[in-house]
Amino acid sequence: xxxxxxxxxxxxxxxxxxANNAADAAAVDPARPVVAVEDLRIAFPGDTGEVVxxxxxxxxxxxxxxxxxxxxxxxxxxxxALALLGLxxxxxxxxxxxxxxxxxxxxxxxAEEVRRLRGRRIAMIFxxxxxxxxxxYSVGDQIAEVCRVHTGxxxxxAWARAVTxxxxxxxxxxxxxxxxxxxxxxxxxxxxxxxxMALACEPDVLVADEPTTALDVxxxxxxxxxxxxxxxxxxxxxxxVTHDLGVAAGNVDDVLVMHAGVAVERGPVxxxxxxxxxxxxxxxxxxxxxxxxxxxxxxESSGVSTVVATSAVPEVSTSDSSxxxxxxxxxxxxxxxxxQRGWLIGRREPVRAVxxxxxxxRRGETLGVxxxxxxxxTTLAxxxxxxxxxxxxxxHFDGHDLASLPERRLRPLRRDLQMVFQDPASSLNPRRTVxxxxxxxxxxxxVDEPEIRRAVAEMMERVGLDPDRRDRYxxxxxxxQRQRVxxxxxxxxxxxxxxxxxxxxxxxxxxxxxxxxxxxxxxGEFDLTLVFVAHDLALVRQVSDRxxxxxxxxxxxxxxxxxxxxxxxHPYTRDLLAAVPRLDPEEARRQRAVRRAAxxxxx
Amino acid sequence: xxxxxxxxVVGAALVLLALSVxxxxxxxxxxxxxxxxxxxxxTCSADRLALVRQKLGLxxPVAVxxxxxxxxLVVGRDVSAGPNVFHCPAPxxxxxxxxxxxxxxxxxxRLPVSLSLTAGAMVLWLSIGVGGGVLSALRRGRFxxxxxxxxxxxxxxxxxxxxxxxxxxxxxxxxxxxxxxxxVSLASDPAGWARSLVLPWFALAxxxxxxxARLTRTSMLETLSEDHIRTARAYxxxxxxxxxxxxxxxxxxxxxxxxxxxVGGVLTSASxxxxxxxxxxxxxxxxxxxxxxxxxVVVGLxxxxxxxxxxxxxxxxxxxxxxxxxxxxx
Numbered sequence: 036x037x038x039x040x041x042x043x044x045x046x047x048x049x050x051x052x053x054a055n056n057a058a059d060a061a062a063v064d065p066a067r068p069v070v071a072v073e074d075l076r077i078a079f080p081g082d083t084g085e086v087v088x089x090x091x092x093x094x095x096x097x098x099x100x101x102x103x104x105x106x107x108x109x110x111x112x113x114x115x116a117l118a119l120l121g122l123x124x125x126x127x128x129x130x131x132x133x134x135x136x137x138x139x140x141x142x143x144x145x146a147e148e149v150r151r152l153r154g155r156r157i158a159m160i161f162x163x164x165x166x167x168x169x170x171x172y173s174v175g176d177q178i179a180e181v182c183r184v185h186t187g188x189x190x191x192x193a194w195a196r197a198v199t200x201x202x203x204x205x206x207x208x209x210x211x212x213x214x215x216x217x218x219x220x221x222x223x224x225x226x227x228x229x230x231x232m233a234l235a236c237e238p239d240v241l242v243a244d245e246p247t248t249a250l251d252v253x254x255x256x257x258x259x260x261x262x263x264x265x266x267x268x269x270x271x272x273x274x275x276v277t278h279d280l281g282v283a284a285g286n287v288d289d290v291l292v293m294h295a296g297v298a299v300e301r302g303p304v305x306x307x308x309x310x311x312x313x314x315x316x317x318x319x320x321x322x323x324x325x326x327x328x329x330x331x332x333x334x335e336s337s338g339v340s341t342v343v344a345t346s347a348v349p350e351v352s353t354s355d356s357s358x359x360x361x362x363x364x365x366x367x368x369x370x371x372x373x374x375q376r377g378w379l380i381g382r383r384e385p386v387r388a389v390x391x392x393x394x395x396x397r398r399g400e401t402l403g404v405x406x407x408x409x410x411x412x413t414t415l416a417x418x419x420x421x422x423x424x425x426x427x428x429x430x431h432f433d434g435h436d437l438a439s440l441p442e443r444r445l446r447p448l449r450r451d452l453q454m455v456f457q458d459p460a461s462s463l464n465p466r467r468t469v470x471x472x473x474x475x476x477x478x479x480x481x482v483d484e485p486e487i488r489r490a491v492a493e494m495m496e497r498v499g500l501d502p503d504r505r506d507r508y509x510x511x512x513x514x515x516q517r518q519r520v521x522x523x524x525x526x527x528x529x530x531x532x533x534x535x536x537x538x539x540x541x542x543x544x545x546x547x548x549x550x551x552x553x554x555x556x557x558x559g560e561f562d563l564t565l566v567f568v569a570h571d572l573a574l575v576r577q578v579s580d581r582x583x584x585x586x587x588x589x590x591x592x593x594x595x596x597x598x599x600x601x602x603x604x605h606p607y608t609r610d611l612l613a614a615v616p617r618l619d620p621e622e623a624r625r626q627r628a629v630r631r632a633a634x635x636x637x638x
Numbered sequence: 639x640x641x642x643x644x645x646x647v648v649g650a651a652l653v654l655l656a657l658s659v660x661x662x663x664x665x666x667x668x669x670x671x672x673x674x675x676x677x678x679x680x681t682c683s684a685d686r687l688a689l690v691r692q693k694l695g696l697x698x699p700v701a702v703x704x705x706x707x708x709x710x711l712v713v714g715r716d717v718s719a720g721p722n723v724f725h726c727p728a729p730x731x732x733x734x735x736x737x738x739x740x741x742x743x744x745x746x747x748r749l750p751v752s753l754s755l756t757a758g759a760m761v762l763w764l765s766i767g768v769g770g771g772v773l774s775a776l777r778r779g780r781f782x783x784x785x786x787x788x789x790x791x792x793x794x795x796x797x798x799x800x801x802x803x804x805x806x807x808x809x810x811x812x813x814x815x816x817x818x819x820x821x822v823s824l825a826s827d828p829a830g831w832a833r834s835l836v837l838p839w840f841a842l843a844x845x846x847x848x849x850x851a852r853l854t855r856t857s858m859l860e861t862l863s864e865d866h867i868r869t870a871r872a873y874x875x876x877x878x879x880x881x882x883x884x885x886x887x888x889x890x891x892x893x894x895x896x897x898x899x900x901v902g903g904v905l906t907s908a909s910x911x912x913x914x915x916x917x918x919x920x921x922x923x924x925x926x927x928x929x930x931x932x933x934x935v936v937v938g939l940x941x942x943x944x945x946x947x948x949x950x951x952x953x954x955x956x957x958x959x960x961x962x963x964x965x966x967x968x
Contacts, residue, residue: 120872154873161872166865170964171887180883181873218964232873 068095068135069239069272070119070157075132077114077123077296085129088114090296092132098239101266101273103283103304106293107319107543115293116244116276120159121149137239155185158233162245164225168217174228175201175213181235200231204261222408223254230261237269244276251407252570256614259286260627278543280323281573281616284308285623292316305620322545324573326615329597330580362395363532363564364419369393369428369438371414388414390588391428396532401558401565403579403596405572405611411588416536416568420452421445432532450480453530457537459517463509469520470495470505476528494523497560498553515546522553526561533558534566539574551578572615576600584608642967646955650948657944661937662704672696672735672931694735707732707937731941732934734927741938744923751821752919755842755912756905758835760897762843763850768893770847771854775862775889776881786851793848802841802914809837819915838915842908846900854893861888891961895954902950906943 077089089111096102104112117123121141123130134141137156139148161167169177178197182188188196194213202209204227217225226246233241243262247255263286266273275287283290284304291301292315300313311317369392372385389411396402396419406412417423418430421437430437435448453476456462463472473494474487482490492502498519509517518538525533535554539547555578558565569575575582576596583593584607592605603609613630617623673691674682682690691697695706709715710730717724717733726732731741774786809816819837822830861867862885870880909921920939927935959965 122868122872150874150876152874153871154875159869159872161865161869163865167869169866169870169884169888171884171891171962180875184873184875184879216963 066097069098069137070094070096070274071133071135072115072119073133073135075115075118075134076130077111077118078129080127080129088128088296089118092293092296092298094291094298094301096240096272096274098272099266099270100289101275101287103287103290104274104276104293105278105280105283105290105319107278107545109295110293111296112276112278112293113244116159116242116274119240119242119274120153120157124149151185154181154233154238155236156238157240157242158236158238160226160229160233160241160243160246163249164222164229165217165249167229168225168232170217173214173216174220174231178213178228178232178235181232185236196235197231200234201228203234204228204231204265205257206231221254222250223257226250226254226258227261230258230265234265234269238271240272240274241266242274242276245278246275247282248277248279252572252616253407253610253614255282255616256626256630259616260630262286263627279616280308280320280544281618281623284618284620285616285627292319308618308620318545320618322548323618324548324551324571324577325618326573326576326600326612328573328577329600330577361398363398363432364396365429365431366395366419367393367429367431369415369418369430370426371411371418371423372426387588389418389425392585392588392590393428394583394590394593396564396566397581399562399564400580401567401578403575403582404566404568404585405570405575405582406585407570407611409587410585412568412585413536414588415585416454416534416566419532419534419566420449420454422454450476450528451531453525453528453533455518455521455525455533455535455538458541459514459521460509460541462521463517463524465509468506468508469500469512472509473505473520473524473527476524480528490527491523494527497557498523498526513546514542515550518542518550519553522550522557526557526563529561530563532564532566534568536568537570538567540569540571547574554578572600572611584611639967642955646952650945650952653948654941654944658707658937658941659704661940662700662707662933665931665933665936666700668931670931672933675931676735707934731938734935735932736927736930736935741934744935745920745938745942748918748920748923750823751917752905752908752912752921754824754831754835755838755908755917755919756901758839759842759846759904759908760901762839763846764897766843767847767850768854768890770851772858772886772889774851775855775858778859783855786855790848790852793844793851796844798841798845798910799914801844802837802911805837805841806914819917821917835917838911838917841914842904842911846904850893853896854889857892858885858889861885864888887961891958894961895958898954898957899947899950902946902948903943905946906939 072095073093075089075092076087078085078087080086092111092115094102104115106112114123114128118130118134118141119136121134121144124146130142132142136152139152139156141149141152144152168174172180175194175197178200179190179193182193182196183190186193198209198213201213206212206224206227212220212224217228220228226249230246241262246262247258250258259282262273262275265271273287275283277283287304289302290304290307292299292307292311292313294315300307300311300316307316308320311320369389370387371389372387374385392411392415394402404412404415414423418425418438421430421440425438428438433448433451435444437445437448437452440448463469467475470488470491474491477487477490491505495502495505500516500519500523504511509520512520518541522538538554539550542550551574554565554567557563565578567575567578579596581593582596582599584591584599584605586607592599592603592608594604599608600612603612610633613626613633617626673687673694673696676694677687677690688697695703698706706715710726710728710732712728714728714730715726717726726740729742731745733740734744737744770786770789774783777783806818810818816833816837819834822834824831867880867885870884871877875884906920906924908919909925911917912919912922913925920942923935924939926932927939955967959967
C-alpha cells in the first residue's frame with residue numbers, strides 16, 4: 036500500500052478529514068526517503084565539557100517502511116527520536132548533521148517551518164501516555180486542538196475528526212469517551228488515545244518512543260498490533276524506538292542497534308536477530324530472555340560456576356518436593372482487602388487486592404509469580420514477609436502463623452524473611468552509604484560493629500561489588516549495582532526465604548540477565564527459597580521451578596514451569612503467553628496471526 | 639460530594655468550638671480584670687466594681703459563662719440590664735464590655751472596610767505576583783527573572799509598617815499626590831473610596847505579591863518541564879498556545895486553592911495595615927478589643943477569622959475539584 040493512497044479511515048467523509056493539501060501529498064515520492072538522517076551528532080552541555088549522546092548516526096526511512104532503533108538506556112536512541120521533531124530546540128543541546136523530514140532540514144529550518152512539520156508530517160508517540168497527555172483537558176479536546184492547529188478547520192469538524200480517529204484506534208463508544216480525561220482511561224486506552232492524536236493529521240512518519248514499555252504484556256501486544264495495522268493500512272513510515280528486541284522483532288523491517296551514541300549494526304530484522312555479526316549485538320540478543328528457553332538450559336549456558344551445579348540444593352523435581360515433607364511456607368486462603376475511604380455516608384466496596392490465594396512454597400524451590408498490573412502479585416509478596424497484614428487467611432512458616440503473630444513475636448522471624456524491591460534507587464536511603472545500608476539489618480539485630488564490617492565486606496564481595504566502595508552513596512552506583520546492594524542487604528541476615536518483587540524490571544536487558552544469574556548463584560550458596568515476582572513471563576520461566584499465575588487477586592494457575600509454559604491449562608495463561616513478544620520475527624508474525632484469529636473469533 | 643460536605647461542615651463546627659474554648663481559656667489565664675477597666679482604674683469603688691462585674695456576667699463561673707455564650711450563639715439569649723431585658727437573637731455573640739453594643743453589629747460595621755481592603759489588595763497582588771512569576775519562569779535566568787527575585791526578597795522581608803510608612807512619606811508628604819488616607823465608604827463616594835484605599839492596597843499587596851510571585855514561578859517551571867508540554871510542542875502547537883492554554887492551566891490551579899485560603903486569612907488579620915492607615919476594619923477592632931480585655935468582641939472576631947479560613951478551605955477544595963477533574967471529593 037503506498038502512501039499516496041491513504042485508506043486510513045473507512046468511514047471518512049470529506050467533511051471530517053483534514054484537508055491535507057494536494058501539494059503536500061504530491062511531495063511524497065515512494066522512492067525518496069521520508070526521513071533522511073546524515074551524520075547526526077547530539078551533544079548536551081555537562082559539568083565537565085560536552086556529553087555526546089549521539090555521534091555520527093545516519094539512516095533513512097522510506098515511505099511506509101519500519102525501522103527499529105534498538106539500544107540500552109543511554110545509547111542515544113531517544114535523543115535521536117526527539118531530534119527528528121526538532122524537540123532539542125531551546126534545550127541547550129547542540130545538534131549537527133542533517134535531519135531531513137518530508138523535505139525539510141530540521142537543523143536549518145526556521146521555527147515556524149519546524150512547527151508546521153510537527154504533528155502534520157511527523158508525529159510522535161511517547162512512552163508514558165498518562166504524563167504525555169494534558170490532565171486538564173479531555174482526550175477529544177486535545178486531539179481536536181492538533182487538527183485545528185494544522186488544518187484550520189472549525190471546532191465542530193475538528194471534534195468530529197477526533198472522534199473518528201479515536202474510533203479508528205479501537206476506543207469503544209468513541210463519541211462519548213472523547214469527552215473523558217486521560218486519567219479516566221486505562222493504560223492501554225491512553226496509549227490508543229495518544230496514537231489517535233498522532234493519526235489526527237495523517238502524518239507520513241510515526242515516531243514511537245518505547246510505546247509499550249509502561250504497559251502490561253497483553254496490552255502491549257494489542258498496541259503493537261494496532262501500530263502494525265495502521266502502518267500497513269495507511270502506509271505511514273514507522274520509527275520504533277525500543278530497548279526490547281522482542282518488541283522490535285515482530286514490528287519492523289530493519290533494525291539499527293545503537294550503543295553509546297553510535298550505530299553498531301544494522302540490517303533486516305530477521306538477519307540481525309538470527310545472525311548478528313557484531314559482538315555487542317550478539318551479547319544483546321543472547322541477554323534477552325526467551326519464552327521458549329527452560330530454566331535448566333539457562334543455568335547451564337550461563338556458565339555459572341560450580342556453585343549451582345554441585346550445590347546442595349537439588350534441581351527440585353516434582354517427586355522430590357512432594358515427598359520433602361512440610362513446605363517452607365503454607366499460605367491458606369489469604370486475602371487482602373483495602374478499604375476505600377468513605378465517611379458517614381457512602382461506604383464503598385473494598386478493593387480486593389488479593390482474594391483467597393492458597394499455595395505452598397517448597398523448601399529450596401524458586402517459585403515464580405506472574406501477573407499483570409493490578410493482579411495482586413506485589414500485595415501477595417508483601418504479605419509473605421508480613422510487610423502487609425492479611426485481612427484474613429493464614430500464612431504458616433516454621434510453626435507460626437505469620438498472619439496473626441503480633442509484631443513483637445514476629446521480630447525474631449523477620450531475619451528469615453527478606454525482600455528485594457523493584458526500584459533499587461528509591462528503596463535505598465540516599466543519605467546512607469551502601470555499606471551502612473547493607474549493615475543496617477545486622478545493626479537492628481544487635482550485631483557488634485566489627486562483625487558488621489566483616490559481614491558487609493563479605494556480602495559485597497559475594498554479590499559482585501567492590502568492598503572498597505562501601506563508603507560510597509547509592510547515586511554513585513549504576514542501576515544494576517544498586518540492585519546488587521539491595522540483594523546484599525536482604526541476604527546479610529542469611530534469610531531462608533527471599534522474596535524478590537520485580538527485581539530486574541527497572542534494569543537494562545543485559546544487566547537483567549546478570550542479576551538473574553547472580554540470584555540463581557546465591558540461591559544455591561545460601562540455601563535459599565526464592566519467590567520471584569515479575570511481569571516478564573520469559574524471565575520467570577528461566578528462574579522458576581514452579582510458576583503461579585495471578586489475575587485480579589486470584590491464583591489462576593500453578594504448575595511446574597515447563598508444564599505451565601508448554602501446556603497452559605487456563606485460558607488466561609494462554610492469552611498471556613500468546614502476548615509475549617517473540618525474538619524470532621517469523622514466530623512473532625505467527626503469534627500475531629493467532630491473536631488476530633482469536634480476536635475475530637471473539638467478536 | 640454529599641458525604642464530603644457533611645464531613646466538612648461537622649469538621650468546621652468542631653474547629654470553631656475548639657477555637658472558642660481556647661480563646662475563653664486564654665482570656666481567663668491572662669492577668670487583668672475587664673470589670674476594673676470598664677469601671678475605671680482609680681475612680682472605682684468596690685461596690686461599683688461588683689455591680690459592673692455582675693452586669694457583665696463576670697461573677698459567674700467560667701463554665702457557666704461559656705455555656706451562656708454557646709446557647710446565645712445557637713438559640714439566642716436574653717440579657718438583663720437593670721430593669722430592662724433585651725433579647726439577643728441567634729447567632730448572639732454577646733455585647734461589648736466597653737460600649738455595650740452587640741458584637742455582631744460592631745463586626746457588621748467594620749466588615750465592609752476589611753472587604754474593601756482585601757478585595758482591592760487581592761486584585762493587585764494577583765496581577766503583580768502571578769504576572770511576575772510567569773514572566774520570570776518564561777525568562778528564566780534573564781534580567782526579568784533576577785528583577786523578580788529581588789522584588790520577592792524585598793517584598794517578603796520588608797514588614798508592612800515600614801513599606802506602608804514609606805508609601806505615606808512619598809505620596810502624601812513629599813509628592814503630596816494623595817491626601818492622608820481616611821476611610822470613605824464606597825456607597826457615599828466611590829472616587830474618595832479608591833483614593834483612601836490605594837496606598838493600603840499597595841502596602842498589603844506587596845507582601846502577598848512577593849509570595850505569589852515566588853510560588854507562581856516554581857509552579858510554572860514545574861509544569862513547563864512536564865511531559866504533556868513536550869507533547870503539545872511535538873504536535874506543532876504555537877508557543878503562545880502551549881504556554882497560555884496548557885502550561886498556565888496546570889501552573890495556576892494550585893494557586894487558585896491557595897488564594898481561597900489566603901483571602902480568608904487576610905480579611906481578618908490585616909491589623910497592621912489597618913492601624914497604619916487608620917482604616918476602621920476588623921483587624922483594628924481586634925487589636926483594640928484585646929487591649930481593653932473586651933472578651934465578647936475578641937471571641938466574636940476570632941470565631942469570624944476561624945470561620946473565614948474554614949470556609950476558604952472548603953472553597954479551595956471545591957475550586958480544585960472543578961479545575962482538576964482528577965480530584966474527587968470524598
